[in-house]
Amino acid sequence: MLSALDPLGLPLVTQVVAGNAADDPLYLPAIKQVSQSLPGHGVLYVGDCKMAALSTRAYVQAQGDYYLCPLANTQLPDSELDAYLQPVWNGDRPLLAVHRVTAEGEDKVIAQGYEQSVVLSSEVEGQALTWSERRLIVRSVKLAEAAQAALHARLGKAQAALAQLNTHKQGKKGYRDADSLQQAAQAILKEQRVQGLLRLAIEERVTQRALRAYGTRPAAVQVERTCELRSEVDTAAVSAARRRLGWRVYASNHPQQTLELSQAVLAYREEYLVERGFGRLKGKPLSLSPMYVHSDQRATGLIHLLSLCLRVLIRLPWRCRQRLAEQHESVPGLYAGNPKRTTSRPTAEALLQAFQLIHLSVVTLGQHVHRHLTPLSQLQQRLLGLLDISPAIYDRLGADSPKPP
Numbered sequence: 289m290l291s292a293l294d295p296l297g298l299p300l301v302t303q304v305v306a307g308n309a310a311d312d313p314l315y316l317p318a319i320k321q322v323s324q325s326l327p328g329h330g331v332l333y334v335g336d337c338k339m340a341a342l343s344t345r346a347y348v349q350a351q352g353d354y355y356l357c358p359l360a361n362t363q364l365p366d367s368e369l370d371a372y373l374q375p376v377w378n379g380d381r382p383l384l385a386v387h388r389v390t391a392e393g394e395d396k397v398i399a400q401g402y403e404q405s406v407v408l409s410s411e412v413e414g415q416a417l418t419w420s421e422r423r424l425i426v427r428s429v430k431l432a433e434a435a436q437a438a439l440h441a442r443l444g445k446a447q448a449a450l451a452q453l454n455t456h457k458q459g460k461k462g463y464r465d466a467d468s469l470q471q472a473a474q475a476i477l478k479e480q481r482v483q484g485l486l487r488l489a490i491e492e493r494v495t496q497r498a499l500r501a502y503g504t505r506p507a508a509v510q511v512e513r514t515c516e517l518r519s520e521v522d523t524a525a526v527s528a529a530r531r532r533l534g535w536r537v538y539a540s541n542h543p544q545q546t547l548e549l550s551q552a553v554l555a556y557r558e559e560y561l562v563e564r565g566f567g568r569l570k571g572k573p574l575s576l577s578p579m580y581v582h583s584d585q586r587a588t589g590l591i592h593l594l595s596l597c598l599r600v601l602i603r604l605p606w607r608c609r610q611r612l613a614e615q616h617e618s619v620p621g622l623y624a625g626n627p628k629r630t631t632s633r634p635t636a637e638a639l640l641q642a643f644q645l646i647h648l649s650v651v652t653l654g655q656h657v658h659r660h661l662t663p664l665s666q667l668q669q670r671l672l673g674l675l676d677i678s679p680a681i682y683d684r685l686g687a688d689s690p691k692p693p
Contacts, residue, residue, distance in 0.1 A: 289314055290565055290595070291322045294334070297561030298602050300325055302595040304588045311338040316347055329353050332542060334556055337363075340539060346410035349419045354542040356552055359423075364537050372425045373535060376402075386426070386550040399553050401426035403544075424538040424549055432534025439482075439529065443521060446480040450488075450519045466490045469515045485525050489518045565598055573601060573637060601636040604675070609633050611674045619674070621667040642667055648685060661686035 291301040301321045305314055319333060329352035333339070337360035348355045375381035386399040402425055409418045453463065453472055463469035469490055477483045493514050501507040540552055547555070570577040574594045581587050609632065612618060618630035622638045631638075646668075649660040664672070664679060672679055 289318055290562055291318050292562045292565060294555070294558050294561065296602055296606055297565055299565060299595055299598055302592055304591050312341050312344075315339045315341070315344050319344070319348065319351075319353075323351065323353070332356060332547070332555070334559060336559070342408070342410055343412075345408075345421070345539065345541070346412050346417055346419075349541050350412040350415070350417055354540065354547075356538060356540040356542065356547075356556060358556070359537045359539050363539075369532075369535065369537060372404075372423070372537065373532065376425075377531060383427075384549055386553045388554065397429060399426050399428045401549055401553070403549050419541060422540045422542070422544065424540065424552055426536055426538060426549070426553055427534045428536070429534070431536075435533035436530055439526075439533065442480040442482050443485060443526070446476055446482045446486060447519055447521075449476045449480070450486075450517055453517050456514075463515050464513050466492055466515050469517055473517055473519075485522055485529060486519045487522050491516045491518070565602070568598055568601060569594055574598065604636040604639055605634055607676070608639060608671070608674045611676075619667075619670060639671060642671060659686045 289303040289305050290299045292299050332354040335357045337358045340357045340359050340363050345355050381402055383400040385397045387395055388398045389395055403422055405420050408421050499508045568574055576594055612632045618632040620630045621627050623629045646662045651658045
């Protein structure tokens with residue numbers, strides 16, 4: 289579990305916790321440890337919906353800090369969310385657009401929303417606490433588009449599976465009564481999460497077939513019952529479901545004067561920096577996973593050691609990018625196969641890759657030890673300058689020295 293400092297994503301606290309326990313109780317110990325590392329209060333804690341437990345929000349409020357997190361269904365039932373959205377659907381509540389400038393300089397609307405306040409009460413360490421909480425009702429444009437595409441895909445899969453129920457062939461179970469066919473259809477709707485979005489109709493047919501006499505069997509009439517299922521999309525229900533997609537409610541006790549709705553949305557979206565840290569820990573840069581140690585003590589030590597390496601990987605490009613921004617410049621030569629391509633936001637991996645062909649040769653002749661270092665290229669010297677590292681430190685590694693007695 290990482291507690292990272294924005295906007296760097298720099299880990300402040302690393303905790304090794306059991307993977308078979310709930311996440312909700314883990315936030316308070318992490319917040320307490322972070323507060324011990326910082327000089328004062330007034331810190332904004334940004335977390336996911338598991339940080340939204342009322343006890344956690346109350347503790348942050350009592351400590352004089354701030355929180356920002358989305359509310360899960362346990363804290364905000366669907367009925368309460370519908371109450372927040374009804375004024376929007378009625379056209380009585382205007383929405384504020386949230387803008388973000390892309391890397392290409394394009395101004396895009398990424399979300400819309402509004403806010404209102406509620407009064408909460410809780411108990412922290414035996415003391416009653418009451419405070420005002422802001423509720424930010426926000427609709428993400430991309431989230432809504434992705435959710436709508438997923439909804440239509442599930443509807444298509446459900447209709448295809450329902451049509452297969454009418455197929456009669458050898459080795460496939462047939463449905464002779466409406467109840468069993470209805471149960472099979474409802475199971476498909478539940479699996480695809482489209483209950484109430486498709487209208488079902490079952491038509492029961494009775495056919496007669498004459499059986500001729502054969503041997504001792506007399507001629508007879510055989511009665512067969514078959515059921516056929518038809519489905520169609522409930523347009524009104526789908527429209528009602530679509531308008532609820534993409535909405536989330538965020539909770540925060542931060543004053544509006546210093547954290548507007550648009551700033552809160554952008555601050556929450558910076559959470560990807562923490563996820564990038566986990567990706568580096570488990571991926572190729574640090575290769576924590578798979579883990580080949582069996583002792584809990586060694587596993588904990590390895591995680592803490594690699595978290596220090598993660599700090600280096602985060603601080604390294606930050607300093608380089610800062611200097612490039614101050615100089616209004618970019619650096620070329622970091623991309624293999626495209627030496628003329630420049631960047632003002634190099635990654636730590638690219639910076640380290642630029643130094644991979646350095647070699648130190650050590651030769652002992654009599655009483656002397658001779659060292660030879662690969663000379664630094666112009667690119668490598670430029671990168672050291674951006675990092676405020678003197679090349680003299682590197683040159684000392686190649687200085688000849690007498691053989692110790």
